[in-house]
Amino acid sequence: MTGFLLNRAAQSIVSFWGAISIVFVIMHLSGDPTLLLVPEGATRADIEQLRHLLGFDRPLIVQYADYLFQLLRFDFGASLIQRVPVMDIILSRLPYTLWLGGCALALALLIGIPVGVLTGLFRGRLVDRICMPIVLIGQSMPTFWSGILLILLFAVELRWLPSSGAESSVSVIMPAVALGALSMATYARIARTGVIEELSKEYVRAVRAKGVSGIQVVLSHVLRNASIPIITVSALEIANLLAGAVIVETVFAWPGLGQLAVQSIASRDFLVVQGLVVLGAFTHIGLNFVADLLYGVVDPRISLSRRDT
Amino acid sequence: MTSLAGPTRRLPFGLSPIAAIAAFVLLVFVVMALLAPWLSPFDPARQTLLARLKPPGFTTVSGAVYWLGTDEVGRDLLSRVIYGARISLLVAVLSVAVSGTLGTCLGMIAGTYRGWVEIVIMRLVDIVLSIPAILLAIVTVAVLGPGLLNLVLVLGLTRWPRYTRVAYGQTLSVANLTYVTAARISGVRGPRLLLRHMLPNILAPMIVVATLEFGLMVLFEAGLSFLGLGIQPPTPSWGSILAVGRNYVGQAWWIATLPGFCLFGLVLSINLLGDFLRDRFDPRSQTSS
Numbered sequence: 001m002t003g004f005l006l007n008r009a010a011q012s013i014v015s016f017w018g019a020i021s022i023v024f025v026i027m028h029l030s031g032d033p034t035l036l037l038v039p040e041g042a043t044r045a046d047i048e049q050l051r052h053l054l055g056f057d058r059p060l061i062v063q064y065a066d067y068l069f070q071l072l073r074f075d076f077g078a079s080l081i082q083r084v085p086v087m088d089i090i091l092s093r094l095p096y097t098l099w100l101g102g103c104a105l106a107l108a109l110l111i112g113i114p115v116g117v118l119t120g121l122f123r124g125r126l127v128d129r130i131c132m133p134i135v136l137i138g139q140s141m142p143t144f145w146s147g148i149l150l151i152l153l154f155a156v157e158l159r160w161l162p163s164s165g166a167e168s169s170v171s172v173i174m175p176a177v178a179l180g181a182l183s184m185a186t187y188a189r190i191a192r193t194g195v196i197e198e199l200s201k202e203y204v205r206a207v208r209a210k211g212v213s214g215i216q217v218v219l220s221h222v223l224r225n226a227s228i229p230i231i232t233v234s235a236l237e238i239a240n241l242l243a244g245a246v247i248v249e250t251v252f253a254w255p256g257l258g259q260l261a262v263q264s265i266a267s268r269d270f271l272v273v274q275g276l277v278v279l280g281a282f283t284h285i286g287l288n289f290v291a292d293l294l295y296g297v298v299d300p301r302i303s304l305s306r307r308d309t
Numbered sequence: 310m311t312s313l314a315g316p317t318r319r320l321p322f323g324l325s326p327i328a329a330i331a332a333f334v335l336l337v338f339v340v341m342a343l344l345a346p347w348l349s350p351f352d353p354a355r356q357t358l359l360a361r362l363k364p365p366g367f368t369t370v371s372g373a374v375y376w377l378g379t380d381e382v383g384r385d386l387l388s389r390v391i392y393g394a395r396i397s398l399l400v401a402v403l404s405v406a407v408s409g410t411l412g413t414c415l416g417m418i419a420g421t422y423r424g425w426v427e428i429v430i431m432r433l434v435d436i437v438l439s440i441p442a443i444l445l446a447i448v449t450v451a452v453l454g455p456g457l458l459n460l461v462l463v464l465g466l467t468r469w470p471r472y473t474r475v476a477y478g479q480t481l482s483v484a485n486l487t488y489v490t491a492a493r494i495s496g497v498r499g500p501r502l503l504l505r506h507m508l509p510n511i512l513a514p515m516i517v518v519a520t521l522e523f524g525l526m527v528l529f530e531a532g533l534s535f536l537g538l539g540i541q542p543p544t545p546s547w548g549s550i551l552a553v554g555r556n557y558v559g560q561a562w563w564i565a566t567l568p569g570f571c572l573f574g575l576v577l578s579i580n581l582l583g584d585f586l587r588d589r590f591d592p593r594s595q596t597s598s
Contacts, residue, residue, distance in 0.1 A: 015439045023440075144532065149565075149566070284439050
């Protein structure tokens with residue numbers, strides 16, 4: 001187990017190093033990152049001065065080493081536009097995205113999994129036939145469209161909910177629904193497939209033959225085994241939710257990290273954009289690592305079978 | 310199974326009824342994109358300042374009808390939606406072609422040559438997949454600048470790892486089959502071995518991945534254009550029309566509804582076709598429908 005974890009930890013570190021290197025390459029793709037940072041209409045002397053100030057006139061390899069060293073200390077530099085450390089800007093927006101993402105995830109889990117389990121247990125029956133098309137529709141709805149439709153219905157027509165911002169406590173409802181819909185559909189599909197697969201296995205028949213009731217088989221055996229793919233997907237889904245927040249937050253003017261990313265691009269605040277991408281990769285890799293840890297807890301077979309590798 | 314399936318009339322290509330409808334919807338969008346100049350009643354870029362934010366069915370004094378209404382500068386929404394299909398499909402086709410070719414080649418190379426080539430390519434797959442796709446696309450577009458060509462480049466160069474994973478797995482399973490060994494022994498090597506002998510045998514799963522990615526590319530183009538990072542005005546894109554619709558949501562409900570519905574219909578029909586193809590080519594995954 002320890003060997004497996006160390007191996008995964010090492011892989012995660014390599015992935016993170018690779019990811020931040022890609023970000024470094026992208027930032028230098030345009031040739032001169034200074035030009036990305038100056039406001040339009042800056043004089044040549046200004047650009048020259050800024051280039052020197054930021055160290056972009058040094059050899060690339062020195063810049064790269066410096067960049068890695070900075071990131072190791074979680075120092076994303078200071079925003080040139082707001083003149084505040086990038087980390088402070090990100091931290092001030094982070095709670096909004098966590099709250100929105102948390103609500104969306106809760107919605108997705110609390111609705112998606114029961115729907116998936118029910119449709120799996122009653123495959124081909126009425127519940128299944130009604131729910132699965134809805135799930136499929138939920139999966140194909142672009143969030144920026146479903147978001148606007150929600151605004152049209154609940155903010156413009158019915159006037160029940162505010163159309164944008166985060167001032168009121170009910171503001172989070174619409175963005176969370178729009179953001180969570182896709183994950184909800186994914187959970188429903190995965191849970192349904194998991195339940196169907198488990199139900200067809202030998203052990204279910206064996207346990208039933210021993211006289212265990214149907215509900216108990218489902219609760220104590222089928223769900224436990226069917227939860228393995230759900231955990232795998234969860235790491236990915238949380239990452240998807242955070243990425244999806246970029247668009248949903250723009251639709252609802254929700255002041256989180258996603259809106260910050262879009263605003264920073266518009267205001268050419270590239271160090272903030274860079275910080276957000278690095279943070280996104282870090283979260284993504286971290287979540288996958290946690291998912292690996294959880295497999296072992298839920299399914300001891302996995303850690304045993306991988307001990308030697 | 311088939312005896313219970315009811316009507317015996319066969320659909321072409323063995324399509325299921327749902328897949329047939331999806332294929333038809335997709336065909337409608339393709340025709341719309343190809344014939345855009347003949348189908349649109351107006352020039353999609355022509356602004357009529359006297360006809361701003363008019364609702365669907367608005368008729369001018371001269372008798373011109375705006376079936377879907379107009380946008381904030383008086384452009385005909387129907388024409389913009391028709392031209393939008395063009396952009397949407399064009400970007401998706403091109404970026405799937407770029408990422409699919411790149412990803413499949415890398416996957417086959419990794420699966421055939423093994424050793425350090427395999428390690429480097431497959432680690433690179435993990436690394437690219439570890440950056441959230443939308444963030445990677447956003448940051449690259451932000452650096453390179455928006456526009457159609459850059460959009461295709463960005464999507465093509467960031468979306469290849471899924472193809473690589475599948476092509477790699479498939480190549481490994483094909484590489485030791487007798488016919489490949491036979492080809493090797495008879496002296497076929499390098500690109501010829503990969504393209505002429507192995508590619509045809511791993512093509513089916515690659516097409517399934519490409520179909521599912523195609524739907525995603527449509528969504529990515531619309532999403533990036535919605536954020537103002539994709540197709541630039543005045544070129545009509547469903548995503549940028551939706552962005553206008555969001556801004557005028559209180560005054561003009563029609564601007565966002567129809568382009569969004571088209572986007573939804575296109576993506577849904579692509580996903581349905583993708584599911585159908587996957588079930589067809591990979592019988593193991595049939596339970597997951």
